[in-house]
Amino acid sequence: MNQNSKKSALKENDGIEQPDSISAKSVVQIQHFRKRQPSANELITAILNGDKTALSRAITLVESTNPEHLEKANEVIQGCLPHANKSVRIGITGVPGVGKSTFIEAFGKYLTSLGKKVAVLAVDPSSSISHGSILGDKTRMEELVKDENAFIRPSASGESLGGVARKTRESIMLCEACGFDTILIETVGVGQSETAVHSMVDFFLLLNLAGAGDELQGIKRGIMEMADLIVINKADGDNITKAKLAKTEYNRALHLFPMKNSGWSPTVTTCSAIEKEGIDSVWKIIEEYFHLTKENNYFNTKRANQNQYWLMETINDQLKNNFYNNPEIIQLLEENKKAVSTNEISPFAAAFLLLKKYFK
Structure with missing residues (x-):
C-alpha cells in the first residue's frame, strides 16, 4: 500500500463560515475619520x-x-485663553498607597453632585527603563469616569521634573475653556513634583495615612510647609482611633511653621474615601480658603505670579529643546561626550564650547 495514500488521524473539517462582525462601511468611515x-x-x-x-x-x-x-x-x-482662568485648581498629593485615586473619585463624585464640572489631570509615572506608563487612573476611577460632568486625563510623566507632565499647565487652560470649573491635579507621589504642582494650583492638599511612622517625616516636612490642608485618609474600621491621634499630632506640627502669605492657617481633617465619609468637610474647608484668599486678593496675586513663573519655565524648556534638537549640536555633543569620558576635556570646558557654538 502506498504510504502517501494513508489518511492522517489528524483531520481538519471545514467549519461554518463566520459572518463579518464589523460592516465594511463602518470600517471605511472610521478610517476616514482617523485620517482627517x-x-x-x-x-x-x-x-x-x-x-x-x-x-x-x-x-x-x-x-x-x-x-x-x-x-x-x-x-x-x-x-482658548480668553475663556480660561474661570476655575479653581486643586493639587492633590500623598505617599504611595495613601489612596489618592480612591479619594479623588469620591471627592469628584461629591463635587459633581453639587453641580460642579470636574476635570482630573492625573500624572502617571513613566518607567526609567522602558519609558512606558500604565495610565490606569481611568480604570481605578470606575464611577467618576462615567459621570457626564467629569473628565479624566491620565498623562505620562516622561522625563519632566519629578513626574509632573510637561504640559499640565496648558492642559489646565484647555479644561477651563471646555467649561470645567474645578480642576484636580494628582501628582505621581512624594518628591520634587509637588513643587511644580504647587506653582500651578490655587490650593494644595496633602493626603496622609495614620501610623505611617517617623521614617516618612523627613519626606513630608517640605510638603507640609506647602500644604493648605492635610487630610488623614482611611479613617475607618479599626483605624479611626489612629486617624484621630494623627490629626492631633499634625495639628501640633503645623503650629511650628511660619504664617503663610495668604493669611490662611493650614488645618487637618480626617476622611474615609472608600466609605465616602468626611468628603463634605474637606470641600467646606477648601471653600473657606477660597473665600479668604479672594477677599484679601491673594488669590489673584498668586495667579499673576504663577503666570510669570511659567513664562520663564516655558522659555527655559524651549531653549533646552532647541539646543538638543540642533543638528550641529547633536554631532558635537556626541564628540564631546567621548572626550569628557576619556578626560581629554573637562565637562565645564566642553559645555562652554557647545553653548558658544549654539549661540554663534
Whole structure:
C-alpha cells in the first residue's frame, strides 16, 4: 500500500463560515475619520462647546513632542485663553498607597453632585527603563469616569521634573475653556513634583495615612510647609482611633511653621474615601480658603505670579529643546561626550564650547 495514500488521524473539517462582525462601511468611515485631522479653529470651537473628544485631542497635541504639532497646539491654546482662568485648581498629593485615586473619585463624585464640572489631570509615572506608563487612573476611577460632568486625563510623566507632565499647565487652560470649573491635579507621589504642582494650583492638599511612622517625616516636612490642608485618609474600621491621634499630632506640627502669605492657617481633617465619609468637610474647608484668599486678593496675586513663573519655565524648556534638537549640536555633543569620558576635556570646558557654538 502506498504510504502517501494513508489518511492522517489528524483531520481538519471545514467549519461554518463566520459572518463579518464589523460592516465594511463602518470600517471605511472610521478610517476616514482617523485620517482627517481637525483644524485648530475646529478644535477651539468644539472645546468651547464642551466637546470632551476635542479636548482630549487638543491635550494630545499639546503633549506631543513633534515640532509640527507645536504651532497648532499654540494656536489652540491662544484661542482658548480668553475663556480660561474661570476655575479653581486643586493639587492633590500623598505617599504611595495613601489612596489618592480612591479619594479623588469620591471627592469628584461629591463635587459633581453639587453641580460642579470636574476635570482630573492625573500624572502617571513613566518607567526609567522602558519609558512606558500604565495610565490606569481611568480604570481605578470606575464611577467618576462615567459621570457626564467629569473628565479624566491620565498623562505620562516622561522625563519632566519629578513626574509632573510637561504640559499640565496648558492642559489646565484647555479644561477651563471646555467649561470645567474645578480642576484636580494628582501628582505621581512624594518628591520634587509637588513643587511644580504647587506653582500651578490655587490650593494644595496633602493626603496622609495614620501610623505611617517617623521614617516618612523627613519626606513630608517640605510638603507640609506647602500644604493648605492635610487630610488623614482611611479613617475607618479599626483605624479611626489612629486617624484621630494623627490629626492631633499634625495639628501640633503645623503650629511650628511660619504664617503663610495668604493669611490662611493650614488645618487637618480626617476622611474615609472608600466609605465616602468626611468628603463634605474637606470641600467646606477648601471653600473657606477660597473665600479668604479672594477677599484679601491673594488669590489673584498668586495667579499673576504663577503666570510669570511659567513664562520663564516655558522659555527655559524651549531653549533646552532647541539646543538638543540642533543638528550641529547633536554631532558635537556626541564628540564631546567621548572626550569628557576619556578626560581629554573637562565637562565645564566642553559645555562652554557647545553653548558658544549654539549661540554663534
